[in-house]
Amino acid sequence: MTTLKCYCGSLKEFSQCCEAYIKGIEKAPTAEALMRSRYSAFATQKADYLVATTHFSTRKQHKKEDILEWSQSNKWIKLAVVAATAYTVTFKAFYLDSELQAQIHHEHSTFKxxxxxxxxxxxxxY
Known part of the structure; x- marks a missing residue:
């Protein structure tokens, strides 16, 4: 039986990593863990989790329909964390767009x- 490695790149099984956060079984213990789980949520089209883990002060800027469409229209390849502090994470998310063109989403994220x-x-x- 093969096991599915987590989308976030941790090398752990998905069921032992981000899936517990996405399903609400556990809370992400750090900003980086939350960011990794959000990447996994994009890869698995879990828009409800992405909306729920967006801070209320900026949530109105992120519509569930738009999040779901973006997560479904791309094929998520891998995540690379460039740098992390207690409240920020800089990362690169590699994906293929709807035309199968390679793309990189490079972001410096802030968390609370x-x-x-x-x-x-x-x-x-960036």
């Missing part, structure tokens, strides 16, 4: 910890 839960606030794109 509130009541024991991490939330994505916003990002600066």
């Amino acid at each position: 910890l509130e009541d024991g839960s991490w939330f994505y606030v916003d990002g600066e794109f």
Whole structure:
């Protein structure tokens, strides 16, 4: 039996990594863990999780329909974390767009910890 490695690149099984966060079984313990789980949510089209883990102050800027369309129209290849601090993560998400052209989404993201839960606030794109 083959096991599915996590989309986030951790080399752990998906069921032992980001899936627990996406399903709400566990909370992501760090900003980086949340960012990795959000990448996995894009790869598995879990738009509800992406909306729920977006900070309320910026949530209105991220429509569920748009998130779902972007996650479905791309084939997510891999994630590379470039740098991380307690509240920020810089990463590159590699994917094929709807025309199968290779793309890189390079972002410096900011996160907030509130009541024991991490939330994505916003990002600066390169």
